[in-house]
Amino acid sequence: MDDVDAVTRAVLTASRLLVAVSARSLAAVEDKVTLPQFRLLVVLSLEGPAKLVALADRLGVNPSTAMRMMDRLIAAGLADRQVNPDNRRETVLRLTAEGRRIVEDVTAQRRKEIAAIVERLGPAQRAALVDALAAFTEAGGEPAVPDEDGGLYPLGWSDLGPPRPTR
Numbered sequence: 001m002d003d004v005d006a007v008t009r010a011v012l013t014a015s016r017l018l019v020a021v022s023a024r025s026l027a028a029v030e031d032k033v034t035l036p037q038f039r040l041l042v043v044l045s046l047e048g049p050a051k052l053v054a055l056a057d058r059l060g061v062n063p064s065t066a067m068r069m070m071d072r073l074i075a076a077g078l079a080d081r082q083v084n085p086d087n088r089r090e091t092v093l094r095l096t097a098e099g100r101r102i103v104e105d106v107t108a109q110r111r112k113e114i115a116a117i118v119e120r121l122g123p124a125q126r127a128a129l130v131d132a133l134a135a136f137t138e139a140g141g142e143p144a145v146p147d148e149d150g151g152l153y154p155l156g157w158s159d160l161g162p163p164r165p166t167r
Contacts, residue, residue, distance in 0.1 A: 011136070017117075025110035029102050032076055036061075037069050038106065041078060041095060045103045049082065049094040078102060 026038060033041065036059075043058050044050065050058075056066035070093055073079040078099035084090035095103070118126060137144070 018114075021110060021113050021117075024113065025106050028109065029106060033073070033078065033102065037073055038102075040066070040069050040073065041099050041103050044079065044093065044095045045100060049084075049092040051084075051090060051092055055093060073099065 026033075026035060029038070039059060040055060043055060047054075047058070052066055052070065053063055055070070056063040059066060061069075070079060070081075074081065077096055079093055079095055081091050081093055084092045118129075121129065134144070
């Protein structure tokens with residue numbers, strides 16, 4: 001058996017677990033936001049107030065799609081529109097306190113569940129997993145997540161934000 005095939009199968013299996021953890025962490029707020037809407041909240045939490053076109057680009061969606069998502073988030077009290085203080089002809093979108101709380105709660109729940117899984121591993125397995133995942137993410141071009149002292153970012157993304165989708 002080719003080791004690339006074995007590793008690919010192992011990564012796919014692990015990704016299934018991570019998707020399940022992600023889905024469970026969102027379950028508590030699924031009556032308020034969809035997964036795409038949550039992604040938009042995360043981008044706003046990372047980047048702060050932003051123009052609609054910038055958000056759409058960051059998410060890899062059309063501006064009209066981003067506008068519909070924002071309208072729903074605004075109606076739910078999770079985001080709002082404000083006049084750009086630097087250019088009064090522009091509107092910027094930002095999180096409300098409730099929107100920020102949702103991002104923080106989902107992130108904390110995801111971290112808690114992943115930590116519980118990691119605690120079931122022995123010290124040598126944990127060290128091997130750190131090395132393997134670091135090599136995997138480096139090979140994929142993903143920046144490292146800062147230590148907890150450096151601040152925890154939603155979904156583990158660094159301060160550079162989530163990877164931009166390719167089109």
